[in-house]
Amino acid sequence: MSAEISTNAEPAVKVSRPPHPLTEFWYHFKQNKGALGGLVVIALIALIAVFAGVIAPHNPDIQYRDAILTPPVWQEGGSWSYILGTDDIGRDMLSRLMYGARLSMMIGLIVVTLSLAVGLGLGLVAGFFGGMADVLIMRAMDILLALPSLLLAVVVAAILGPGLVNAMLAVSVVVIPHYARLTRAAVLAEVNKDYVVASRVAGAGPLRLMLIVVLPNCVAPLIVQATLGFSTAILDAAALGFLGLGAQPPTPEWGTMLASSLQFLQRAPWVVTWPGIAILVTVLAFNLLGDGLRDALDPKLKR
Amino acid sequence: MLRFILTRVSLVIPTFLGITFLTFILIRLVPGDPIEVRVGERGIAPERLAALRHELGLDQSLWQQFLDYVGNVLSGDFGLSLVTHNSVLSEFITLFPATLELALCAMLFATLVGLPAGILAAVKRGSLFDHGVMGASLTGYSMPIFWWGLLLILFFSVALGWTPVSGRLDLVYYVEPVTGFMLIDTLMAGDYEAFRSALSHLILPTIVLGTVPLAVVARMTRSAMLEVLGEDYIRTARAKGLADGRVIGMHALRNALIPVVTVIGLQVGTLLGGAILTETIFSWPGVGKWLIESINRRDYPALQGGVLLIATSVILVNLLVDVLYGVLNPRIRHAR
Numbered sequence: 169m170s171a172e173i174s175t176n177a178e179p180a181v182k183v184s185r186p187p188h189p190l191t192e193f194w195y196h197f198k199q200n201k202g203a204l205g206g207l208v209v210i211a212l213i214a215l216i217a218v219f220a221g222v223i224a225p226h227n228p229d230i231q232y233r234d235a236i237l238t239p240p241v242w243q244e245g246g247s248w249s250y251i252l253g254t255d256d257i258g259r260d261m262l263s264r265l266m267y268g269a270r271l272s273m274m275i276g277l278i279v280v281t282l283s284l285a286v287g288l289g290l291g292l293v294a295g296f297f298g299g300m301a302d303v304l305i306m307r308a309m310d311i312l313l314a315l316p317s318l319l320l321a322v323v324v325a326a327i328l329g330p331g332l333v334n335a336m337l338a339v340s341v342v343v344i345p346h347y348a349r350l351t352r353a354a355v356l357a358e359v360n361k362d363y364v365v366a367s368r369v370a371g372a373g374p375l376r377l378m379l380i381v382v383l384p385n386c387v388a389p390l391i392v393q394a395t396l397g398f399s400t401a402i403l404d405a406a407a408l409g410f411l412g413l414g415a416q417p418p419t420p421e422w423g424t425m426l427a428s429s430l431q432f433l434q435r436a437p438w439v440v441t442w443p444g445i446a447i448l449v450t451v452l453a454f455n456l457l458g459d460g461l462r463d464a465l466d467p468k469l470k471r
Numbered sequence: 472m473l474r475f476i477l478t479r480v481s482l483v484i485p486t487f488l489g490i491t492f493l494t495f496i497l498i499r500l501v502p503g504d505p506i507e508v509r510v511g512e513r514g515i516a517p518e519r520l521a522a523l524r525h526e527l528g529l530d531q532s533l534w535q536q537f538l539d540y541v542g543n544v545l546s547g548d549f550g551l552s553l554v555t556h557n558s559v560l561s562e563f564i565t566l567f568p569a570t571l572e573l574a575l576c577a578m579l580f581a582t583l584v585g586l587p588a589g590i591l592a593a594v595k596r597g598s599l600f601d602h603g604v605m606g607a608s609l610t611g612y613s614m615p616i617f618w619w620g621l622l623l624i625l626f627f628s629v630a631l632g633w634t635p636v637s638g639r640l641d642l643v644y645y646v647e648p649v650t651g652f653m654l655i656d657t658l659m660a661g662d663y664e665a666f667r668s669a670l671s672h673l674i675l676p677t678i679v680l681g682t683v684p685l686a687v688v689a690r691m692t693r694s695a696m697l698e699v700l701g702e703d704y705i706r707t708a709r710a711k712g713l714a715d716g717r718v719i720g721m722h723a724l725r726n727a728l729i730p731v732v733t734v735i736g737l738q739v740g741t742l743l744g745g746a747i748l749t750e751t752i753f754s755w756p757g758v759g760k761w762l763i764e765s766i767n768r769r770d771y772p773a774l775q776g777g778v779l780l781i782a783t784s785v786i787l788v789n790l791l792v793d794v795l796y797g798v799l800n801p802r803i804r805h806a807r
Contacts, residue, residue, distance in 0.1 A: 413766070
């Protein structure tokens with residue numbers, strides 16, 4: 169290619185080429201300061217979760233018998249070795265919260281992965297094959313949706329028995345219908361479009377059509393729902409922990425921590441305040457991020 | 472009209488059967504044989520075991536057991552509580568008004584605060600007030616309400632001593648339960664002191680249970696208003712010189728309310744089940760707290776019946792909202 173031609177052609181090419189989808193997405197996403205803030209907070213919490221073993225000042229399970237119910241450092245009687253204070257049996261609050269972040273992020277990740285996988289599969293099958301499969305799957309989803317979500321989670325956790333794993337299973341079951349419905353709606357919107365018909369005519373099998381042709385065009389609403397799903401999962405798992413149906417003491421899960429120090433509410437408010445703030449901040453960050461993603465990914469709302 | 476209502480009612484029947492099946496299966500998933508659990512460590516003679524199994528219908532096929540269960544449920548027999556030996560239905564009926572009263576008050580609170588906040592936020596879009604409302608509603612939506620309830624108790628009940636910590640009524644008062652709604656019963660008895668007590672017991676639980684719906688209503692109202700305010704007929708109304716208040720109140724709000732009313736209605740159903748946490752924190756004697764206690768006492772018949780009854784009432788409330796909505800909005804009634 170000669171130099172003259174390329175210099176002449178370049179400006180025209182630059183003008184006509186649309187921005188890469190990711191660039192465009194980032195352009196819209198960074199307009200939303202709340203979503204950016206959410207992303208930063210989530211990144212911080214994730215870092216804390218990963219490096220809890222290194223940065224936590226104490227072992228979360230060791231009971232410092234001479235430092236029971238030490239207040240946070242800025243209150244009278246507080247000490248720098250227990251910055252956020254200690255709980256009723258002398259465990260360091262800050263270290264427990266850091267290990268709790270690990271649990272909460274893990275709960276969110278597992279619940280979202282599990283419910284997304286099952287819901288996605290059900291929704292794809294229902295939307296793609298229609299007919300009897302569609303009716304059966306969507307009716308079953310309607311039944312799950314008719315029950316208030318926390319009630320269903322409580323019942324499933326009660327049947328399976330209390331424990332962190334069972335609580336995660338319970339919360340996953342509850343949110344499956346959301347993913348199934350979203351996927352089905354997205355598939356139905358795509359499945360009769362020309363490009364799908366074209367690949368069907370070209371001889372693509374049902375699996376290829378489902379997973380390679382249609383699915384990539386349905387991911388936007390699922391990404392948003394999955395992000396918001398993190399907050400639901402963390403909130404519901406904490407609620408189960410609070411009711412005694414989730415993680416069991418001495419696990420430093422935030423909801424369980426709250427419940428197990430309830431009787432010290434008046435004497436030592438910090439044992440109840442910190443886990444609650446941790447839950448609120450994490451859930452809020454995921455909701456902010458989810459809202460921002462929705463605005464950036466949904467072309468209808470783009471200005 | 473009748474056809475519309477009948478269609479909606481017929482759509483509910485499979486859902487009801489499905490939930491009945493779900494509760495039936497869930498209890499079967501509990502590890503352990505129900506009879507062996509009941510006799511405990513003492514053991515039981517094989518003949519007696521067989522007789523008991525026959526008596527409880529456990530020797531029949533699962534399918535037959537399910538049909539029997541549906542038959543019992545339809546004739547109002549939800550089984551007996553293992554702990555109190557009372558009928559599950561009668562226990563539920565005595566406790567349900569407490570939950571309903573709390574849920575209705577919470578919804579009223581959410582609507583009375585959320586609706587004006589959402590409207591104002593939409594009208595003053597981009598203002599400090601708008602950002603404040605949106606921030607507060609996102610925070611409310613993200614709130615772990617069990618913790619929120621504890622904070623309110625700590626502040627208003629413990630530190631300030633303004634409101635009681637738990638229950639529905641101070642023990643010094645006794646009011647004959649007529650409707651089961653404490654506010655109405657105390658008024659009917661003419662006991663204003665008791666009414667005040669009931670009201671003060673209700674305030675904190677109402678706020679706690681109403682926080683999430685409040686956030687939802689405010690957000691929903693704002694976005695519905697924003698959508699309507701961009702319509703042509705609003706521009707027309709402004710162009711013909713109507714005052715701002717009239718344009719917003721008469722032209723915009725009426726149309727924006729349609730999705731908001733649906734959301735409010737559907738939230739009532741959710742609140743009936745969502746009251747579990749609030750009732751537990753405030754020792755509110757409703758069905759949510761009863762359900763958690765049944766779980767802790769391993770009272771599976773009560774759990775099974777209770778879940779089915781709560782689910783049924785949620786379905787009925789949603790059905791009612793659906794039908795009312797069709798009555799109010801002809802566009803829904805005639806679609807399909």
